[in-house]
Amino acid sequence: MTYRVVQWGTGAVGVEAIRGILDHPELELVGVKVYSEAKAGTDAGVLAGRNPVGVTAEVDVDTAAADAVLYAPRHPSVDDAVAILASGANLITTAFAFHPARMAPADRERLQRACAEGGSSLHGTGLNPGxxxxxxxxxxxxxxxxxxxxxxxxxxxxxxxxxxxxxxxxxxxxxxxxxxxxxxxxxxxxxxxxxxxxxxxxxxxxxxxxxxxxxxxxxxxxxxxxxxxxxxxxxxxxxxxxxxxxxxxxxxxxxxxxxxxxxxxxxxxxxxxxxxxxxxxxxxxxxxxxxxTLASFRRDVPLEEHVRSASVATAMQAVNAVGAVCDAPAGFVTMADLPLSLYRGAR
CATH class of the missing domain: 3.30.360 (Dihydrodipicolinate Reductase; domain 2)
Known part of the structure; x- marks a missing residue:
């Protein structure tokens, strides 16, 4: 099965997520959300330092046709999350919601209602926390x-x-x-x-x-x-x-x-x-x-690649969880609820 994915945010983690989605044999990139007009209109492949892939980054993104949204903004918004979940898209985030049951009650209740309305799941992941x-x-x-x-x-x-x-x-x-x-x-x-x-x-x-x-x-x-x-x-x-x-x-x-x-x-x-x-x-x-996390334990690589490896690991924990989250029952799905996120090879 192929899961249709929107990448929300194109910072250090978001760019690595785009690369991971493009390489994943079970995922299809169908949209990219950016916050800057300077990035809007740019092909997602170009944003990720690759050849164009035919998906254009936009400030306003429709998530209703997506199976999952990988949500990685610098400043997460409960309003955004509620809208995404209510649209029917599952939300996998590296920005918040690691244990929604322990969130502020008002936010928790809004997110629960959105999951019920959209038949969708919310999953928080990352490194640490994560x-x-x-x-x-x-x-x-x-x-x-x-x-x-x-x-x-x-x-x-x-x-x-x-x-x-x-x-x-x-x-x-x-x-x-x-x-x-x-x-x-x-x-x-x-x-x-x-x-x-x-x-x-x-x-x-x-x-x-x-x-x-x-x-x-x-x-x-x-x-x-x-x-x-x-x-x-x-x-x-x-x-x-x-x-x-x-x-x-x-x-x-x-x-x-x-x-x-x-x-x-x-x-x-x-x-x-x-x-x-x-x-x-x-x-x-x-x-x-x-x-x-390092870029390699065997190869001689620049320092910036070693630093970037933490962003790669953060993004891939979310990318590799897409299938399990999409297949999970609607509602809150924590890292303790999912099976291990396995590497599935690359295209």
């Missing part, structure tokens, strides 16, 4: 007799990430220290996604989580630094240590931790896992897995 933060722990837990504690750690240096709008404007690196906390605009939304991930792990593993707490420590830059053409000034935010903890009767059972810096050495009191993602399960038996 596959590395949910699917990998769940897969490891399948080898357990008991699970006492789950830890997901991410360590990354953002100084080579060339999307400076996200680094500076959304994630607030380079901002005055006293203006950044867990409730700052942009960070509050990101934090909510990770909180959903903790709830999803707790619910899926039946760990009895009854509260999720959030902690953030920021550190200042020790010197001015050039970050992909923008200056991060000494004394402004150059590191963020986040910790989201799922508690059961006051006792931590799930901890999701991110250690993010922008060219700044980590302070000694921070944990120091290897760069990438480390998943640890304490139980019977106890297990640990470390993962990284």
């Amino acid at each position: 596959n590395l933060g949910v699917v990998i722990p769940l897969a490891l837990a399948g080898m357990s007799r008991t699970v006492e504690h789950v830890t997901v750690q991410e360590r990354a240096d953002w100084s080579v990430y060339d999307s400076t709008e996200i680094t500076f404007d959304q994630m607030k690196f380079g901002s005055p220290i006293n203006e950044v906390d867990a409730h700052t605009d942009g960070l509050r939304f990101t934090s909510h996604l990770f909180r959903e991930q903790v709830w999803l792990l707790g619910d899926a593993l039946n760990l009895g989580v009854d509260e999720v707490t959030t902690e953030l420590e920021v550190i200042p830059a020790s010197a001015d630094r050039d970050v992909c053409g923008r200056t991060l000034r000494a004394g402004t935010v150059a590191g963020q240590h986040w910790q989201w903890t799922g508690l059961r009767k006051g006792v931590p059972v799930i901890e999701v931790e991110t250690l993010w810096t922008v060219g700044e050495p980590q302070p000694k009191h921070w944990p120091a896992p290897r760069h990438g993602w480390t998943v640890t399960i304490e139980g019977t038996p106890s297990m640990q897995a470390h993962l990284m």
Whole structure:
């Protein structure tokens, strides 16, 4: 069966999704949503750095004829999601809705009604939050007799990430220290996604989580630094240590931790896992897995290709889930509900 897919958004992840859709033997690209008039009218293949494919990017896209919409805007909108789902298209997103059952009640109810109206499904996925933060722990837990504690750690240096709008404007690196906390605009939304991930792990593993707490420590830059053409000034935010903890009767059972810096050495009191993602399960038996995304472990490739590999992995988790989401019953479908998203080869 061939599934008709609209790609919504053409940023770093959206462009990789277009490439993935074009290469996937079971998918057909039927539309591309862009937010810029400068991109409107451009062939989707050209946007993805390929030959023209006969699909033109548009600001206004009709999703009613699509089987699925891959939704990857920088700023997700519940209004957009409701309209897409009500049109009958299944919505697979890397931008939000990792565990809709734990969303704000008003948003959850609107999305539920839209799924019922359109006979469609909503699925949130990605890396972390996403596959590395949910699917990998769940897969490891399948080898357990008991699970006492789950830890997901991410360590990354953002100084080579060339999307400076996200680094500076959304994630607030380079901002005055006293203006950044867990409730700052942009960070509050990101934090909510990770909180959903903790709830999803707790619910899926039946760990009895009854509260999720959030902690953030920021550190200042020790010197001015050039970050992909923008200056991060000494004394402004150059590191963020986040910790989201799922508690059961006051006792931590799930901890999701991110250690993010922008060219700044980590302070000694921070944990120091290897760069990438480390998943640890304490139980019977106890297990640990470390993962990284690189362009290659064998070939000599430019640094920018290694950086881009995370966007490829994020996009392909959504692309490879299209068939399973389209075949799922209408409603919310989490990463804990779907079978594994398998690689199906390329055209």
